Amino acid sequence: MTTRAILRKIPAVALAAFIAAAVLAACGPGKAGKEPAAAAQAAPAAHEPVLAPVPPMGFNTWNKFGCEVDETLIRATADAMAETGMLEAGYKYLVIDDCWQVARGADGRIVADPKRFAGGMKALADYVHSKGLLFGLYTDLGTKTCQGRPGSFGYHDIDAATYAEWGVDYIKVDWCNADDLDARKEYTSFRDALRRAGRPIVLSICEWGRNDPWSWAKGVGQLWRTTADIGDNWESVVWIINANSRHTAAAGPGGWNDPDMLEVGNGGMTFDEYKAHFSLWAMMAAPLMAGNDLRAMTAETKAILLNKEVIAVDQDPLGVQGSVVIERGYGGQVWMKPLADGSKAVAFLNLTNGELAQYVRWSQIGLPPGPAKVRDLWAHEDKGIHTDTGAKYDERLEVKVPAHGVVMVRIWPGQ
């Protein structure tokens, strides 16, 4: 298929995101601090590569371990990421969330817990890097983190310089004890401190959607939370999907809506529910940060987190956040995400408590009338050619979706 033919099949919004990314790439990065505010927001500093052309993937300690973090866990997790195939599947950031820090020294520098991280953060980062992974930490823009540890308020430059010295590649920046501050201003100040520190560090904005980050966070950070914290239960996943789906236009190469980290493998949901959770995160081009114990994964958990066909949908370079194209009104939704090669990822989501038949017409997902190749991304099976000329109702593609589950397919127009 020619480039023009592919472009004809991409909806306008996707095309706009694609063109924006291409223009950015062609024009090169802007100069920090010189442009009008809007341009400064969008353009990376001269030394800064585009840090997240696709949604970041990795692991974060919070969902499973909370404050129970130490260097033994981090080293073993790094080993597991390399040995289980997680790294190879794309999970490259290993991020320590809250509770690694205990104090500030007389020089103002943040101090890692000397008991739990006796070897120091630099040595730990070196170990993580030696596995081919990237290293991440957590802070907060208030005086204290959510768990009462020292925050970065008043210490943006010292902290950024410290992270750069330690070899940090990713910083999650929380918003506890900061509500009276101006979020856009504070996160921008933190970004500027990271730039001055001179090391490319992904900035993960975590103010839970309180200050409408979808309207300003692109160019400040590479991902921004859109919702309150996820819980390891189906209700939470459904609420978050709904909330995150309202901000589709904000996502694209370089900046992503973050519906929070994954709960896959933590035990609170069924296999089908976890598959739906993971599928919808991929459909929404969400960052994929595993939040389970990677040292002890069941075969089912691995089958989800290591599903390369679903991951490829998430990581597709077109970078469009998929959305609901059909809302059935009785608990069935059809989601579509256009992909760079002209194909469409389609997820049939069943929110009801029983099996549901779901269906779609090519005209509803932007495919031309005629034949198309269908592949099931969970069964890992080609379903052959399905033809929908648009002439007859029974030409629709129909699937049976389990309760609280999904069927996810990828469809290529043509034979």
Ligand code: GLA
């Ligand atoms: C907030 C964040 C969580 C986690 C905790 C740590 O609740 O939203 O993701 O980082 O703080 O205290």
